[in-house]
Amino acid sequence: MPRFSNNIIFDLDHLHSVVGHFADRDAFAFDVETFGPNRGVAHLAPVSWLSMATEGAAIVIPMGHPNGDRLISRATRKKNKDTNKFDQIPAVWAAPPPQLRPSQVWPVLEPLFFSDRLKIAHNATFDLVTVAKYFNDTPPCAPYADTIVQSWLLDENRKSQGLKEITKDYWGHDYDDEHVGRQVEIHPFSKVARYAYLDAKYTWLHWRRFDALLQAEGLDQIMGLEMDVLKVLTKMRLRGAKVDADTLEGLYSQFTEELVEVEGKVYGAAGARFNINSVPQKQKLLYGPKADGGQGLRPLKKTDSGNPSTDAESLEAHPENALASALLEYADVDKMLNTYVLGYMGEEGNPKKPCRIYDGRIHADFVQYGTVTGRFSCREPNLQNIPRPDTDKGKQLRGLFMADRGEKLIVADYGQIELVVLAHYSQAAALVDGFNNGIDAHTMTAAKVFGVDFDEVTKAMRSAAKGINFAVVYGAGPEKVAAMASTSVKEAKGFLKVHQQEFPEIYRFKDAVLRTARTRKPPHIRTLLGRKRRLPGLNYSQKDARGYAERQAVNSLIQGSAADLIKLAMVRLDKALPEGMDLLLTVHDELVTSAPADRADEAEAIVRDAMLGEGISKLLSVPMTIDLKVVDKWAEAK
DNA sequence: CGCGATCGCGCC
DNA sequence: AAAGGGCGCGATCGCG
Numbered sequence: 001m002p003r004f005s006n007n008i009i010f011d012l013d014h015l016h017s018v019v020g021h022f023a024d025r026d027a028f029a030f031d032v033e034t035f036g037p038n039r040g041v042a043h044l045a046p047v048s049w050l051s052m053a054t055e056g057a058a059i060v061i062p063m064g065h066p067n068g069d070r071l072i073s074r075a076t077r078k079k080n081k082d083t084n085k086f087d088q089i090p091a092v093w094a095a096p097p098p099q100l101r102p103s104q105v106w107p108v109l110e111p112l113f114f115s116d117r118l119k120i121a122h123n124a125t126f127d128l129v130t131v132a133k134y135f136n137d138t139p140p141c142a143p144y145a146d147t148i149v150q151s152w153l154l155d156e157n158r159k160s161q162g163l164k165e166i167t168k169d170y171w172g173h174d175y176d177d178e179h180v181g182r183q184v185e186i187h188p189f190s191k192v193a194r195y196a197y198l199d200a201k202y203t204w205l206h207w208r209r210f211d212a213l214l215q216a217e218g219l220d221q222i223m224g225l226e227m228d229v230l231k232v233l234t235k236m237r238l239r240g241a242k243v244d245a246d247t248l249e250g251l252y253s254q255f256t257e258e259l260v261e262v263e264g265k266v267y268g269a270a271g272a273r274f275n276i277n278s279v280p281q282k283q284k285l286l287y288g289p290k291a292d293g294g295q296g297l298r299p300l301k302k303t304d305s306g307n308p309s310t311d312a313e314s315l316e317a318h319p320e321n322a323l324a325s326a327l328l329e330y331a332d333v334d335k336m337l338n339t340y341v342l343g344y345m346g347e348e349g350n351p352k353k354p355c356r357i358y359d360g361r362i363h364a365d366f367v368q369y370g371t372v373t374g375r376f377s378c379r380e381p382n383l384q385n386i387p388r389p390d391t392d393k394g395k396q397l398r399g400l401f402m403a404d405r406g407e408k409l410i411v412a413d414y415g416q417i418e419l420v421v422l423a424h425y426s427q428a429a430a431l432v433d434g435f436n437n438g439i440d441a442h443t444m445t446a447a448k449v450f451g452v453d454f455d456e457v458t459k460a461m462r463s464a465a466k467g468i469n470f471a472v473v474y475g476a477g478p479e480k481v482a483a484m485a486s487t488s489v490k491e492a493k494g495f496l497k498v499h500q501q502e503f504p505e506i507y508r509f510k511d512a513v514l515r516t517a518r519t520r521k522p523p524h525i526r527t528l529l530g531r532k533r534r535l536p537g538l539n540y541s542q543k544d545a546r547g548y549a550e551r552q553a554v555n556s557l558i559q560g561s562a563a564d565l566i567k568l569a570m571v572r573l574d575k576a577l578p579e580g581m582d583l584l585l586t587v588h589d590e591l592v593t594s595a596p597a598d599r600a601d602e603a604e605a606i607v608r609d610a611m612l613g614e615g616i617s618k619l620l621s622v623p624m625t626i627d628l629k630v631v632d633k634w635a636e637a638k
Numbered sequence: 639c640g641c642g643a644t645c646g647c648g649c650c
Numbered sequence: 651a652a653a654g655g656g657c658g659c660g661a662t663c664g665c666g
Contacts, residue, residue, distance in 0.1 A: 385650085474654040542651085
């Protein structure tokens, strides 16, 4: 095989011989180029290029690229007389060279992609799910390595973990100034060939480099967990979560109607029509002098740029004002309709708002490298911020996510996972005792802070204690605690002082975390399973900047350890689930699994063991708990 | 017209 | 710069 020369495969004999060479190696990197309107939707995107690389060699396989290299007419913009907008006229290229067809290529690759060789990709879930459609919706099998996850474990604070960015940073090579990968089908053949080849080549080079760095930093264990997680995420993405499309249509009508009605209320109260979503206009109308048509209200707080805030908290401070109340109503309906209902349905003819439901299911992208703490993020759409079923609309929206016919959802979430982790690390006696005796953590905190028995804790006391516990985990000050407990700042200071007396171990723990973290180079914490969060700010000389880093450090240890635990639970669950049962969603401390209705009991036991069994519980000195419900709709849990 | 910043808000 | 940690997304607005 040639050394990293641009080796393009045009015929089956060549393909066979190349695949044979790759099969002789333990590991290879691969990358797909997709095209067409669904090029970014992994489970739909058709592949026009596959590139592969291993030690000293890389190849590209074109299979349907539409362009040759000779330019016939360049891209232009033309004014459309009807729409009065510019139409993009793409460049026209000479005919492409004859290429292998996908139906010829993939069967030859099958033995390699389903072998025990290590398959390496950058953002591997995308490539694996993309390739799956050529193999009966089955993704290539493990073992996997993902250079985007490696890059993230090595530097979680990096702005972008994209292949182009890290290649520039680590190798000093900027090879995609023309953004060829964004839309390969508008570029000439040779340019795309070179691009695809470099993607695979650098994926390989990054893997080698990162693998050594991860070992050197003691991050190989957590990388192992993440690669097990990757397999689970690939299955989740392929499966998707079923949504009730008919009910969704109904919600569209209902919310649209309601929005029009509330809009009328807003304009009535304002005395005129205006751009109802414009923050500057709302500021004028709410806080401007009455002489100018404003309401003359007193602002509660300011935005970052110094203007009076129009957020819900500010509007709620004026319950007697009709405009403020109407705007609150409007914002709620607007959010539900535009972010959720239309976010899933999409808008006809709006490429920025595509329909997210494909086969009756939403195939969200749980982003493994999406946070600095180790949690997942989720996008297109985000299924981790669906309204809770506490309100009518929340119930309706969460109720869209339902079990398939003849199936049930098993919804399980960890109880107070962050406080359990805090108890484990701090060994705060009161907290540990509370968890050992199955007492609600906020009630326990309230009893200690207010000096009463557990059964004497009132709602208000528990609510204040909840605020205090949040303050501990997030590092909030007395002002925030006061706001949460709706008391004075002075009283909140008192609460925090008593808390410190009753839970001294927590404060000693925090100090110890920071002391240790500061001595490391660079300053960082390590979570329960060894994940790093680097916090250079811990050594800043400026007090408030350092304080911010200190809050992040403590929170990252707790939040990141909780993330480690649920990731481990996901891997255990996926391994234990038999055919026909699937993990669908993961929401920080919650897992949603589907199973045949007549096997719900079996599924429940599997979920319980995955989340609480020996392999998990041994990691903490405090007992974990879960709240588990078997339901038809997600909204019915809780 | 595309892009980033800002504001605001849904979740854990 | 930041005294509540972590996200993604929609609408607006100003910039190039």
